Amino acid sequence: MTLYSSGLCPYAQRVRIVLEEKAMEHQVIEVDLANKPEDLEDLNPYGQVPTLVDRELVIYESSIINEYLDERFPHPPLMPVDPVSRAKARLLILRIDRDWFMPLFSTPQPSEKIKQLVRDGLTAISPLFNSQRFLMGDEFSLVDCAVAPLLWRLPHLGIELPASAKPILNYMERVFARDSFQRSLTMAERDLRG
Template identity: 45%
Template structure:
């Protein structure tokens, strides 16, 4: 978090059109009904304004007046606290902590696998990452027979973490086995047909599942 040099009157998100972390933030913005400017940029060609505000020169970066956030999970929780309705985190501290731990594990294990696969899809390390990710997705598929959302009866930030990854499975050349896919079908329909999710998709992201 840094103090912005140039204050903006409208919340602004700088992100790439296909960046999975930017998708998370756009999903939450849409879910909250927040009016924000979305500026699509490329990592290698960032505007000077963003370079002045973000010492790491990374995207996504969320700017809200004099506040600049350049870590996606912090931006997500900030949005949930800044715009409390509808709430996307559990009320009880233990459940809330478990949700944070779940998102941390998604980022550490599944998102890391996602980035490894995209970096060099045909490499041996990508093949291992693809298999590990598929195995994990199959292992948790039974959850969706019991819960409407990710380990919960309610829609939460965990879904905002998980849905962008699930949407990108074709990009990773990951195909769920029929039994596991059947468990996911209702969940995917429930999430992917959600107006906020549809509105969060860029044209490039829509092409992933054409």
């Protein structure tokens, strides 16, 4: 299994977290996005990372890759078993992507307005963590894998959460302390936090 990744790509980090959570043997090919290798362009019509190659199968888009990995390697499970909870998890990932990832990571420098919207959104969900350990309850899931790269990058983006967001700050500490999260970090990502 081979993952085409980039050291600072939050979408690629999502996949690296899942690969580490599943303890999957894999090879990471580090891609310089300014000078992409020809084989990446041949594998993925968008020439983007993350791109996963598993034997003859090529998959791109972090959420599609992560669901594939969870189904192909079911232990530990990262998606709920029942269809209603699975749909809720997918909707949460979609909202994380549309409301936070796309505005923050689609431009080199997000505006203060976008940063404030993300800060307010994270602060609004903070009370959720008073009653549960992770976004979908007490089990770590693909939803946590989806949001963790953004949370890691908050200081680098200049987004500081208020003291009232203490429950989400505690959640971040729990996620960042996970072995899978720590192993997913590239040197460039470690440098984001000093």
